[in-house]
Amino acid sequence: MEGLKRWVKGYNRRRRYSPVGVAFHWVVAALVLFQLWWGWRTGRLPVGPDKLDAYQLHSAVGLVILVIMLLRTAWRTMMAPGPINDADAPGWQSVIAHLTHYMFYVALILLPISGWAMVSATAAEQPLRFGGVLPWPMLPFHELSLPTRWAIEMWAERIHFALVVMLVLAIPAHVGAALWHHFHYKHDVLEGMLPGVTELEEDVRKALMHKKKRRRSRLA
Ligand code: HEM
Ligand code: HEM
Numbered sequence: 740m741e742g743l744k745r746w747v748k749g750y751n752r753r754r755r756y757s758p759v760g761v762a763f764h765w766v767v768a769a770l771v772l773f774q775l776w777w778g779w780r781t782g783r784l785p786v787g788p789d790k791l792d793a794y795q796l797h798s799a800v801g802l803v804i805l806v807i808m809l810l811r812t813a814w815r816t817m818m819a820p821g822p823i824n825d826a827d828a829p830g831w832q833s834v835i836a837h838l839t840h841y842m843f844y845v846a847l848i849l850l851p852i853s854g855w856a857m858v859s860a861t862a863a864e865q866p867l868r869f870g871g872v873l874p875w876p877m878l879p880f881h882e883l884s885l886p887t888r889w890a891i892e893m894w895a896e897r898i899h900f901a902l903v904v905m906l907v908l909a910i911p912a913h914v915g916a917a918l919w920h921h922f923h924y925k926h927d928v929l930e931g932m933l934p935g936v937t938e939l940e941e942d943v944r945k946a947l948m949h950k951k952k953r954r955r956s957r958l959a
Pocket of ligand 1: 854
């Protein structure tokens with residue numbers, strides 16, 4: 740654990756996110772963009788088997804986002820506080836950037852949970868599958884009265900939609916800010932979030948050298 744934290748700090752000292760943080764960021768970003776487009780497209784399909792299939796895929800991907808986000812939150816809070824970079828100067832821009840990041844974390848956990856609640860309250864006969872393969876349980880709403888289940892559905896749907904709107908507004912602002920800091924201010928913030936393959940190779944090479952040296956000194 741301490742070794743892992745030191746490895747992350749090595750990246751943070753170079754003002755970079757660790758490869759784990761970078762992988763979390765880009766995998767989730769790709770899945771979320773897909774999910775927003777697919778959710779919107781699914782809503783517009785005529786009622787029928789295609790719509791049901793499309794919702795199955797929407798749920799399957801959304802549940803993957805939920806699990807990745809829970810792992811990512813644990814990683815972020817316990818292992819990797821994130822680098823300080825040029826964009827961290829005191830002022831409103833930094834405050835807004837950090838608030839947006841928190842909002843992304845909260846939204847990307849509450850969105851799938853609200854979707855899960857919607858399906859559990861009203862469509863529990865359609866089994867959920869994590870990533871389309873692993874069975875996923877329904878939330879325990881089946882013993883509640885019908886009006887209560889409809890109320891849960893209504894609130895979950897409102898929350899789902901409000902979070903979608905928040906994301907649709909915040910993502911372009913976040914991407915615009917990242918590009919503005921990179922191209923206008925020439926800050927290092929975007930570089931810190933881009934995959935650094937050569938650095939990763941260098942780390943692996945160093946770890947192998949270290950292992951070899953230890954083996955040699957044990958044999959000597
Ligand atoms: C980060 C993950 C997710 C994102 C970004 C997302 C996004 C969306 C979008 C853009 C829509 C269409 C707009 C709307 O009606 O609100 C939608 C609808 C919906 N989503 Fe998700 N979703 C996610 C996770 C999930 C999960 C995990 C489930 C179910 C297990 C789910 C179930 C639904 C349902 C049932 C609807 C239709 C709501 C309605 O009838 O208005 N979603 N989602
Ligand atoms: C759906 C799309 C995206 C989402 C949900 C998202 C979410 C996030 C989150 C939650 C963080 C904070 C990471 C942490 O500290 O743990 C972050 C950081 C960052 N993102 Fe994104 N992101 C998205 C797309 C993008 C794109 C397309 C770019 C580049 C053009 C980008 C550039 C960055 C940069 C540079 C940082 C580091 C910011 C800093 O340390 O101050 N993001 N993003």
